[in-house]
Amino acid sequence: MDTESLKTAICRSVELRRNDFTAISHDLYLHPETALQEQRSSEVLCRFLEREGFQVKRGLAEMETAFTATYGNAGPAIAILAEMDALPELGHACGHNIIAAAALGAAAVLREVLPEDAVRLTVMGTPAEEQGIGKIELIKAGFFDSIEFAMMVHPSSRRYVTKAYLGLARLRFVFHGRPAHASAYPEEGINALDGVIQTFNAINALRQQVPQDVRIHGIITDGGAAPNIIPARASCSFYVRAAELDRVHAMVQRVIACAQGAATATGSRLEVEEDPRIMAPFRINQAYADLYAKQLELLGLAEDVVAVDRNCGSSDIGNVSQIVPTIHPHVPIGSGINIHSSSFAEATVSLQGDQAVLEGACALAMTAADLVCDPAYRRRIAEEFTKN
The missing domain is CATH 3.40.630.10 (Zn peptidases)
Structure with missing residues (x-):
């Protein structure tokens, strides 16, 4: 032809x-x-x-x-x-x-x-x-x-x-605490939202020590029901990106470690959900x-x-x-x-x-x-x- x-x-x-x-x-x-x-x-x-x-x-x-x-x-x-x-x-x-x-x-x-x-x-x-x-x-x-x-x-x-x-992995963190009246009995509660907030703080610190191609960004998907109730459940979702697939996997583990540390610090229980479909x-x-x-x-x-x-x-x-x-x-x-x-x-x-x-x-x-x-x-x- x-x-x-x-x-x-x-x-x-x-x-x-x-x-x-x-x-x-x-x-x-x-x-x-x-x-x-x-x-x-x-x-x-x-x-x-x-x-x-x-x-x-x-x-x-x-x-x-x-x-x-x-x-x-x-x-x-x-x-x-x-x-x-x-x-x-x-x-x-x-x-x-x-x-x-x-x-x-x-x-x-x-x-x-x-x-x-x-x-x-x-x-x-x-x-x-x-x-x-x-x-x-x-x-x-x-x-x-x-x-x-x-x-x-x-x-x-x-x-x-x-x-x-960039390669991309998706993570979802669910923190479980214990509800209590935020004013009358705060000592009885475990604040799941604090786990989410500390996760964001830890990831913000992590961003200072990652390669230039790495991107980590997330949102809070559940922050509690009312200000006067200590949240018994809170959740957040993150995307982790990098130019190489090995780096994506390595950064996922570091981000998970941030959430695990936040759970330890706040006394909450953490569920980690990883989407197996990695781009x-x-x-x-x-x-x-x-x-x-x-x-x-x-x-x-x-x-x-x-x-x-x-x-x-x-x-x-x-x-x-x-x-x-x-x-x-x-x-x-x-x-x-x-x-x-x-x-x-x-x-x-x-x-x-x-x-x-x-x-x-x-x-x-x-x-x-x-x-x-x-x-x-x-x-x-x-x-x-x-x-x-």
Whole structure:
């Protein structure tokens, strides 16, 4: 197959079908659904893919809204990931409507231009990214076992190809004390809330002696019933992040030690709950990233100069990147706006937001075309992944 002709056909198709693809983004924006509740969103995506000739399977890994849509029977196994969940109250303030629309757009045009014996293409509907659940559960259930290359785009205030993501572990501490009248019989009580407060104080002290990439942040989830009742129960939740998975595990133990010390100091009893679903740091594959960057050059789109470790969050895409070569480039929807804000949600359906859908669909499909047509690209990416 002639790669240049394929890419020309891809760009032409994306432009001709721009309204089809941006309509998906707008539909999800108007009907936002939170993690694991994306029934309508998932069905919108599945029905579109069925109309495009994909074989769709719903309800995967014990998640109603997870799905796969497949096309082709030979060639490289490429997965395009479609996130779909929104944030509580803020709607699509992380832009998953754009992610899904770009993924479906890329898949649709690839199916138009590639014969069945050229590619094994999977669109993977991955719910609950905001909770760091969907991709981890799909990995555990084996849905990535046969995938060779994974890709997706994410909206941003900038355009860039590579970005670091921190590993993340989640902890919940529940302190149990003894209630008493806070004024009449304070000596009879054991204040569970003091355990929570001392945990925060100890963690604040710990932050002075941790590496620069470590982030520890938490909230009080239960602080008692009334000021005149010594709290018999109080709880708090923390996220622990770091650039390396070993460091995440080490910092988790230090944070737990802070809570254990607080329990000892206050005489309360401590329950520790660790979520076993730990989000892994993102593993950058430079050869793969360079291939996507090549498509931006062909499209005449300039990357923004941004340090890869600037403004790092976490995502379950990191877990995918640990087991299969993965790219997660960002497409711009407007400068000066940050994710998880109402202004970001509104920007996803602006003219620039619509253009981001088309850019993502086109660049992802062009990248996939190179993977299909040139085994040298596949070899370089695989070799880097194996070495690192």
